[in-house]
Amino acid sequence: MKKVGIIIAAVACVALICGGFWFLKVRMDNSKEPELTEVQKITTRDLEKDYPSSARDVIKFYNRIITAYYGEKYTDQELEQMAAQALMLFDEELAANNPKEDYLKQIRAEAGNYKSRKRSIVNSNVCNSRDVVYLTDKETKDNIAYVTASYFVKENTKYDRTHQEYVLRKDEEGHWKILTFYKVSGKASEDDSDE
Numbered sequence: 772m773k774k775v776g777i778i779i780a781a782v783a784c785v786a787l788i789c790g791g792f793w794f795l796k797v798r799m800d801n802s803k804e805p806e807l808t809e810v811q812k813i814t815t816r817d818l819e820k821d822y823p824s825s826a827r828d829v830i831k832f833y834n835r836i837i838t839a840y841y842g843e844k845y846t847d848q849e850l851e852q853m854a855a856q857a858l859m860l861f862d863e864e865l866a867a868n869n870p871k872e873d874y875l876k877q878i879r880a881e882a883g884n885y886k887s888r889k890r891s892i893v894n895s896n897v898c899n900s901r902d903v904v905y906l907t908d909k910e911t912k913d914n915i916a917y918v919t920a921s922y923f924v925k926e927n928t929k930y931d932r933t934h935q936e937y938v939l940r941k942d943e944e945g946h947w948k949i950l951t952f953y954k955v956s957g958k959a960s961e962d963d964s965d966e
Contacts, residue, residue: 809835810845814852818859826916826939826947827903833860833937833949834895834920840882842891854878862940862948890926914941919955 807815813836823829836857839845845853854875858866869877885891897920904917916939924931936955939947 808843810839810843810849810853813839813856814849816856818856822946823860825900825903826905826918826937827897827900829860829939829947829949830897830918830920830937833857834897834922836860838892838895840878841885850878850882851875860949862942862950865948865950888926890924892922893925893930894923896921896923915939915950916941916947 816832823832836853839853840850854871858869858871858874861869898918902919906915906917907913908915918937918939919934920937921932921934924933934955935952937952938950940950942948
């Protein structure tokens with residue numbers, strides 16, 4: 772009889788311990804904040820306080836934005852917020868040539884074109900930190916950086932790779948801003964590590 776009492780007490784202790792762990796797990800799961808979507812991560816980043824620290828990081832964040840334009844689901848308000856984030860990465864000259872309404876119209880048209888063609892950016896890469904070219908403009912004394920990025924694009928069942936050269940200029944606050952960009956041919960040095 773004494774053995775049965777010990778077994779019942781042991782089973783009760785094990786059940787109590789398991790129940791306690793289960794309760795803690797449920798409570799911790801309920802207290803976690805919901806996982807943000809990529810669009811929400813882009814739109815909630817405060818670029819006033821958390822601006823990318825290098826020319827390369829500016830292009831990495833810009834690539835996240837354009838990849839979301841063409842591949843993520845979002846509301847019209849979220850598209851406007853993403854466009855606002857992209858415009859904050861633009862140099863004042865590039866921003867002046869892309870007023871917000873015109874830029875939004877262009878993005879809507881391109882995103883619609885991508886969707887109708889079943890086209891998306893599967894992956895984007897930015898050159899290594901050591902491959903970023905830094906120069907000082909002799910006339911204006913502006914600090915300039917050249918950053919190469921490549922895009923692996925899927926259209927229906929076909930894949931293609933394109934390359935862009937981004938020219939960035941450091942502003943008065945020390946932030947790298949996209950001055951211009953253009954398509955280039957050839958293979959870029961690709962590495963998405965944080966060197």
